[in-house]
Amino acid sequence: MSDTKPGSLQLPQMPQSYWRVSAPLPSFPKLEKDTEVDAVIIGGGITGITTAYLLTKQGLRIALLEADVILNGTTGHTTAKITAQHDLIYDELIGTIGEERAKQYYEANRDALSFIKQMIQDHRIECDFSEEDAYIYAQRESSAEKLHKEAAAYEKLGIDGGFVDKIPLAVPSAGAVKMPHQARFNPLQYIVSLLPHITNAGGAIYEHTTAVEVDEGTAPVVITREGWRVKAKHVVACSHFPFVDRHGLYFARLHAERAYVLAAKVQESYPGGMYLSADNPKRSIRSVTSTDGEQLLLIGGENHKTGQGICTIDYYESLLGFAAQHFKVESIPYRWSAQDLITLDKVPYIGPITSGLPNIYIATGFAKWGMCHSTVAAMLLSDTIAGRENPYRDLYSPQRFHPNPSIKNAITQNFDVAKQLITGKLENVNKQAGVLQPGEGAVVTYNGKRAGAYRDDAGTLHIVDTTCTHMGCEVEWNDGERSWDCPCHGSRFNYEGDVMEGPANQPLRKLGGE
Incomplete structure (x- = not known):
């Protein structure tokens, strides 16, 4: 317990992600001509860039189109945990998609962690990589039962880990579920190191180039806002919501949530580990070693649907109060937020956008666990484009539908959309x-x-x-x-x-x- 007084701490006036200032970010030109490639990738985050890396290694000519600048979306505003521990997910998945699929979900994310670790070793990437144990801890005794159910799911699925009575971190807890040998890193330092491998292999990266439409067919053409045309054998949309969804297949199957992060400079030493509370309001805690050698704590949480909820600065204030209560906080040099999409069954959509368009792919719905899922997506999509089998193709198929959770969640989401639409139109506004x-x-x-x-x-x-x-x-x-x-x-x-x-x-x- 800390005696830091929240009133003595100040939030930065403007949001700024630590990741965005910790890595030298190259710039790339805007697309200003028609072009033809083997694969065009939409979105310059970790998913798009990792996919581009793998496809260029296969000898494909690629063009990557980013509407803004690379790594300025969720990848640049994450907490950057590389883990298969995605909250209390496995007991739920066993009940909704079955034991076999739940085990595949774990194995896919385990494989992604191994891939990232191998990439860092092979390319000697300096990105503050550290192997850490991951914990989901109960803030209240009443939540301990949920942890025991999750620990039982670990045992059933053969996941290394289980229930522990205590956590190393000095925050109140009533036990936790531990998953050992997970990791954290600096995502931008990692991804920036991959860019030369793409461009040296002939891959083209374009910033400030917004894709707005696709002419479908055996050789689809991506059309940009300025009217330039990129013809390709394959189109990969890694831009959160599919940038083209002509039939409205995904707007009813995804919803957006925001979460918030503070980077805190603290006096005490950190015991290691990555932590997430099982209860609401969510609290995520991990450390990072800054570029000048100082240790910062990343304290995140306060999830809510985008465009809904309380005054957004209050979410930062709530995290500030938590930080001051439990740590000796000296200052808050950075604050930022991120947006994530969540599917009906909490498993991402990765693969062909529809069965009738087998060469137009999406990767979306990572549900706040994008470091591993982005890598899963890149490996799965590169295998699919190369004609190789991938054991996780059916698990992540965008065409899947699980009757119980999918129908229930689709009804709930569509009701909420209709409510928001009507409420906004009928709102009585008096302010000038x-x-x-x-x-x-x-x-x-x-x-x-x-x-x-x-x-x-x-x-x-x-x-x-x-x-x-x-x-x-x-x-x-x-x-x-x-x-x-x-x-x-x-x-x-x-x-x-x-x-x-x-x-x-x-x-x-x-x-x-x-």
Whole structure:
């Protein structure tokens, strides 16, 4: 227990990920001509780049298209745990998809950890890699039963680990489930080291290049916002929501959640390990060795559906209170948040987008466990494109459907989308843009209609239409990130209306300013 007073600590004014400042990030040109390749990959995060690495090793000509800059999405804002311990998942999976599939889920993520470890050794990558034990701990005695069920699932599936009475970390716990020999690393230092292998093999990487459509066929063509065409034998969408979903197959089968992270400088030494609470509010804890040799604690949690929930800065404040309560915190040099997609059965969708389009693939729905699942996806997709068998193809197939959890969750999600759509349209807004102070944003009334307004630090007012360009829901202001977030499918826009995260690929309409 710490005597740090939360009021003596200050959050950074603007969010900034430690990962984004810890690695030298190269820049790449914008696509400015038509081109033809063997495979085009959409999305410049860990999934897309690892897939590009594996495909170029197979001798394929690839083009990777990133709408913004590489590694600025979830990969650049993760907690970067490389683990097969994905919360209390295995007892649930045995009940929903069966024991055989649950065991495959573990084995796939175990294989991904081994792949990453081997890559680091083979290429001598300096990325703060450290083998760590992973723990899910109970904050309350009433949660211990859930841990015992999960430990029983470990035993049934042959997973190394089980129930332990205590954890090394000095936070209150009523036992934990331990999975030994997991790992953590600096994801950007790892991924940046792969980029020269791609480009030296002839792979092309393009930033600020937004894919908006695909002409389907035996040789599909990806079309960018500027109208450039990339013809390929294979298209791999690694951009969270599939950037093309003409038949609406995935909007009803995925939902977006945000979570928050503080990087805290503390006085006490860290005992090692990676920790996640079994109870809500979620608390995730791991350490990182900074580039100047200092140890930071990454304290994360406070999950909620994108565009829904309380004032977003309050989630950071809640994490700050937890940190101050349990650690001797000197300062908070960084804060950031991340967005993840969750499928109906909590298993990612990896493979052909539909049975009728066998050469257009997706990798999505990693449910906050993207370090291993991204690697699973890259290995599975590269095997599929090469015509090799992969033991996890059916487990992750986007065409699968498990009646009990899938039907129930689909109904719940679609009801929530409909509720958010109607609520946004009927909201009575009285606030006027003129009252906003520098750094403040809000939904306002503008020319008699609902609008979004933000006054920047220089005093300039930016006003946008709050109707999401994806499916017409009304976006909400995110004060913690200074963005407009859609509560229906998770699209995000900056205060000027430009797309930050899909599935939307068109900006919010600008209405005015001063």
